[in-house]
Amino acid sequence: MMGIVLFKVALVVYLASAVVYGGSLWGRRVMPARFATGLMFAALVIHTFSFISRWLAEGVIPAIGLYDVLSFFAWVMAAAYLALQLRTKTRVLGAFVSPVICVIMVIASVELGGRVGASAMLKGSLVTAHVMLSITGEALFAVASCAGIMYLLQDNLIRRKKEGSLIRLFPSLRDLDRINYLCLFWGFPLLTLGILAGSFWARIVWGSHWQWDSKQVWTLLAWGLYAFLLHQRLVIGWQGRKAARWSLMVFTALAFLLIVGKLFFQTAHNFM
C-alpha cells in the first residue's frame, strides 16, 4: 500500500514539474526549467521508493501488469532524461519529456486497481528481464523522440530566422542531436536483449522462439527500423534533421502498431 501512496505522490510531483516546465516555455525563461528539473528529480526519488516498497511487499520485482510496466516506463524516461542533464545542458527539453511521463503515469494510475497478481506462467526472472529490458529500450526511444521533436522545432526556428527568444530558450541542436543519439545507442541493445530474453522464455513455455504473434511482428519490424537507423547514424553518418525525423517516425510507428495491435488483433502476448 505504501508503494501506491508513494506512486501517487510521485505522480503529483511529476505533474508539478510539467507545469513549471510549461511556465518556462510560456515565460521564455530558463530559470523555471531549472527548478522544474529539481522537481522532476524529487519525483524520481519518490517514484524509486515506491518501486522498492512494492518490491519488498510483493517479494518479486514488480514488472508484470499494465500498471507496473507503465510506471516503470515513466521511471526510465525520467531517469534517462535527468542522467542526460549531467552531460548536456538541455533543461528546457524537460518541457517535452515531462508531459509524456505525466500521461503515462496517469494511465498507470487508472490501472492501479487492476489485476496485480500475475499468472504462474509469468513468474520467473526471464520474464522480468524480458519486460524490464524491452521497456527500458522503448522508454529510451521515447526520450530520443522528445529530443527529436525539439530538434526539428529548433531547426525550423533557426531556419525561419524569426523568433529570437524561443531560439534562445531551446537547447542547442548539437545537444539535442547527442541526446537523440545516446538514447538510440543505449536503447537499441537493451531492446535487443529484451526481445532475446522473451524469445528464450517463449521457447520454454510454448516450445518455439517465434509464434507469428501480432505484437511480436510489430516489435520486430520496429526493431528492424531502429537497427537501420542506428546503422545509418554510425556508418553512413546521418545526423541532425534526418536522424531526428527518422527516430520520430519509427517511434510513432512503434507506438501506433502496439496500440492498434492491442485493439484489433488477437495476441498471445496479451498479459498486460
Add this chain to the structure above:
Amino acid sequence: MQLVLIGMNHKTAPLEIRERLQLSCGDVERALPELMRLTEVREAICLSTCNRLEVISRVTDGEQAVAGLKSFIYGQGNLDIAEMERCLYVYRDLEAVRHLFRVTSSLDSMVMGEPQILGQMKEAYRRAVDHRTTGVLLNRLSHHAFLVAKRVRTETGIAGNAVSVSYAAVELAKKIFGNLKGKSVLLIGAGEMSELAARHLLRQGVGRIHIANRTYARAEEMAALFQGKPVAFDRFPEVLPEVDIVIASTGAPGYILTKEMVATALRRKRDRLLFLIDIAVPRDIDPAAGEIDNVYLYNIDHLQDVVDANREVRKTEATKAEEIIAQEVTAFEKWFNALSVVPTIVALRGKMEGIVRGEMERSSHWLGGLEAEERLRIEWLAASIVNKILHDPIIGLKEESREKDELPYVAAVRRLFKL
C-alpha cells in the same frame, strides 16, 4: 539621508564635454582625495567612463555640498560653466539611489543591458574603498546596487539578447553547436566586419581560424593576429570540410560559395553541421546553400532582423527592470530608516545610563556608608528599572522602523528626551 549624486552622461552631455572632463581611470586617484577635501563631503565614490561621470557622496549640508561638488566638476573640465551647468544633473537621496541602481543595472547605458558598466562601477567602488572614502552608507549602497544589477540580469531578459550583428552571429552559432570550444572557422575575406566577428568567436573558445583573402598578404597578416592559418583564395573550398563556421565578407560581385561546393564539403565532413554567415553586400553565398539539411545560412539582413527584434525585447524587459529597481529603492529606504532608529535607541540608552550614573554620584555620600555588595545591588536595581522602562519604547521604535516609511516615533522620542 543627505545623499547627493551629481553627474552627466551620454544623454545630457555631448562627446566634446565628456572628452574634456577626462576624469578617466588614472585621474580618479587624484579626484577622490580632492572630493574629500570639500568640507561637506563625508563619503564619496567617483565613477568615470567614456559615457558618463557620476559622483556619489554622503554630505552634511545638501545645498552647500551641491555647490562644492559642482565647482569640483567645473574644475576638472576647464570648460565654460554655463555650458557645463546644462549637462549636469543632480539627484538627492532616494532619487540618487534610484539613479545609481539604474546606472549599475545598465538601464541608463547607451546600449541598454551591456555588461561592462557593472564592472566599471565595481572598480570605482574598489578605488573608493582603497582611498577609504566610503562609510556605512556608501558601502551599503554600493553592495545593494551590485545586488540589484544581478537581480535585473537574472530576472529580466534585458541582457539576454545580442544587440550587435557580430554578437548575434555568435549567439546563433552557440544555438547550433552548443559549445564553440574547438570549433573551427573559415573567414572568406579579411575585412573589418569579419575581424570583429572572429574576435567574438575567439573569445568563445573557437579553436582554429582559417583565413582566405584575395590579397594573400592581408590573409597572412590577419592569420598572425589570430594565430590562424592563411589559405590561398582559390583553394578555400578545400578547407570547407574541416570548418564548422564560415564568415564570408568579400567584395566579389557574384556568389563565390555555391550550393554544390557546400554539398560536396558536407559529404566529406565528419561532423555534419555547418553555419554560414554571409555579411557581404552583394552576397557571397548562394542562398540555395541554406536549403541543404544541417546547413544554416544567415545573411546580413537576417542578422540585422535578429538584432532589431532583440532591441525590442530589451525595451519591454526594461519595464520589468524598472519595477525591480523601484522595489529595491524601497528596500534600501527601509534599511536606511532602520539605521536612523538605531542611533536614536543608542542615544536614549546613553542618556538614561547617564542619569543613573549622575544620581548615584549625587548620593555617593550615603551610598559610601554601605557594604560593597549592597551598593552593587542598588546599582543593579537602578539599571533594571531603566531597562524595564525603556523596554516597550525601544520595541515600539524597532517595530515602527520595520513597518512604516515615516518615523514619527523616532522624531517624538528625540524631541521628548532632547536627544
